[in-house]
Amino acid sequence: TIADTLRILIKIINRLADEFAYNKIRMHDLHYIKSMRTRDILAYLNIPVLKLPFIIRRIRMEMNKEIPMLKPSVNIKPTLEALNDEGYKIGILTTNASSNVRTFLKNNDLELFDFIRSTHHLLAKHLILKKIKRSYCYHHNSNPSQSMIFYVGDEVRDIEAGKKAGVKTIAVSWGFNSRDALLAERPDYIIDRPEELEYIAKALPIGYR
Structure with a gap:
């Protein structure tokens, strides 16, 4: 992504x-x-x-x-900075090694994330997402069914994982899977440009940070 x-x-x-x-x-x-x-x-x-x-x-x-x-796939830094400025917590869930991700972020001046979670289980991202969701709900004293967590991904398995974990899903069309393949999974949103993430965030009710 x-x-x-x-x-x-x-x-x-x-x-x-x-x-x-x-x-x-x-x-x-x-x-x-x-x-x-x-x-x-x-x-x-x-x-x-x-x-x-x-x-x-x-x-x-x-x-x-x-x-x-490695370079960024798109110019995502302005969007990350804008979301940070608005107080959103942003994290990375990856099957790559956390050390690799941190090195990439440092090399490309993208150290704008609050956390990185890594799993070597290719088809088990939903388990990590569930843990993230539970942690979010605990710290915000919120109902899991009403939590406003978005999982952004460029693969079909990302959308599948988000749905299994019970979080909102945003598919991006600039990554691995094709736009049609992503649409077939019925994500909550599909975007073609990073700045569209800002539009989605701005439409959220006040308090979802």
């Missing part, structure tokens, strides 16, 4: 393909892949679920080497 990782991620996945005995991503299939769910992508690559934790661990290690070259 923030970092332009797609090209580097494909390079790493293909680099590790022989070692872990799965299929490489063919660039002419990329448009097709961008319309897939995570489990369909794993099937396309012929990656058994049992191998997934080991592959993710290696991808994290390889990604660490690529961090100096």
Whole structure:
């Protein structure tokens, strides 16, 4: 959603393909892949679920080497600054290593987040989201059903995770999955530019910070 990782991620996945005995991503299939769910992508690559934790661990290690070259996917800094100025708490939930994320943020002058949560479980983001939601409700003395937490993501699995966790979802069209694939998951919002996040925030009732 923030970092332009797609090209580097494909390079790493293909680099590790022989070692872990799965299929490489063919660039002419990329448009097709961008319309897939995570489990369909794993099937396309012929990656058994049992191998997934080991592959993710290696991808994290390889990604660490690529961090100096990573740039933001869009000009999101003005939006982050505006949300901070309005008092919103902003965090990152990622399957990348927290150390990689912190290095990227520092390198690109984007140290504007209140927290970073990392999980190596590709399909378990909803569990971390539920913990974040419980913490938010506890500190704000609010009803979980009325909590105003938004999960912003560029993948189908992000929207799925948000719905499982019972939080609002905002899909962004500038990342991994295609706009049509994201729309099929029926997110609460879908946006094409970072500044649209500000419009959504400004429409919230006073007190949701």
